[in-house]
């Protein structure tokens with residue numbers, strides 16, 4: 259029976275257990291330099307020490323023009339590699355596989371950082387009212403893909419075991435995946451294959467440069483605009499070389515999702531379970547969302563609904579949460595709901 263402490267092979271790497279620290283941005287931990295500083299190093303090393311089988315370092319900007327805010331961490335320049343070397347060395351000392359999530363905020367870029375670019379020109383509603391986005395030309399798309407690939411190569415040089423493409427939560431890659439955000443009529447819009455192309459081309463290029471040992475993962479929307487298309491795009495990512503699917507939510511609301519069989523699995527968790535059913539062991543699949551109780555984590559793994567569980571707030575609340583689940587110890591409870 260699969261338990262939280264059962265190791266798992268993902269690509270060329272073995273995770274010592276099934277609990278992964280989900281990417282979570284730390285606003286204001288760094289400054290406009292985007293460098294990983296000692297505070298960020300300590301934050302991640304503390305959670306590796308806390309027992310996580312895999313640490314996914316937060317959404318990291320591939321260009322200064324694609325940030326949430328001016329204190330968003332980055333990997334857009336070689337000068338930023340050094341701080342990341344300390345994160346990877348510190349986490350590896352505790353035997354946590356360590357990857358980093360690569361991101362561009364697209365339409366939701368902070369106006370102080372850059373224009374709201376993305377797949378199409380359209381009117382959108384933001385926190386500051388209505389605004390018009392800038393659709394990218396083919397040349398701009400290729401230049402943007404190069405930014406992601408260059409950041410992945412810097413991650414490789416910094417000692418990361420791999421990268422994760424941020425394909426969920428409404429940011430740039432997710433905008434390409436969503437028919438409501440992507441109205442293109444060329445090879446980057448329309449069909450499932452075309453909406454996945456922006457990311458699948460980057461996966462191929464990173465695999466070509468960084469080789470077979472480098473773990474390539476996507477954190478993808480499980481519902482874009484429905485389960486079938488979301489799985490179709492994940493198939494494209496797997497075909498391109500993705501070895502690990504972490505499933506979360508995206509632009510389309512989950513309201514239309516069919517409930518999962520036994521009623522003990524929340525909507526967002528069930529996306530991972532539906533993906534696992536589809537992929538049948540070809541690639542490991544995780545779920546996320548409200549995993550604050552050891553019992554629920556054990557249940558999802560024992561039932562083999564997912565291969566790994568991705569935990570954010572419970573590990574923010576207590577860096578020792580993974581050890582607490584693995585060793586049945588007391589922990590500080592995350593007080594936010596599911």
Ligand SMILES: Cc1cc2nc3c(=O)[nH]c(=O)nc-3n(C[C@H](O)[C@H](O)[C@H](O)COP(=O)(O)O)c2cc1C
Pocket residue numbers: 280281282283284316317359424426427477506546547548549568569570571572596
């Ligand atoms: C403070 C904070 C920052 C987050 N930053 C990211 C991020 O950088 N990338 C990402 O994919 N999700 C991010 N998320 C979403 C989490 O990874 C996770 O999907 C969500 O919190 C649900 O999991 P949980 O119930 O275990 O917290 C963030 C969530 C929080 C609370």
